[in-house]
Amino acid sequence: MAPDTQALYAQIRHRLIETGEWDQIRGVLVTRLNESGWLDELKNRGKERGRDMDPTTFQAIYDELRPSASSSMSPAVKKEINAVIKQHLDRHLL
Structure with a gap:
């Protein structure tokens, strides 16, 4: 990852952790991964x-x-998690 990308990732991750949304995203991911086996x-x-x-x-x-x-x-799990992350980013960045 390029330094600018790393810095942006760190800022977004920090913001998601502060708001509790990181745990929500992680919870959805763990649930879907468990359900898929x-x-x-x-x-x-x-x-x-x-x-x-x-x-x-x-x-x-x-x-x-x-x-x-x-x-x-599973591609379906990846797609769902990406959509959840996008929703959180859209809510806070726009």
Whole structure:
């Protein structure tokens, strides 16, 4: 991320946290990911990888699962969360 983009992201995130909307967005995301089975799938993949690693470290499992985790998220969930974020931004930026 470019420095200007990082600064803007930090400002928006701070504002969403201050207003409590960050938790609302996160709540919707967690609910949708749970409903779609994504959380259970990721947890199971993490357990499998942990069994195969020696030594097992959180960072190693995280580094291995992170790239595929975001790409395996349902397009419908991504679209819904993007719409929720856009609504919050429109409300505060316009």
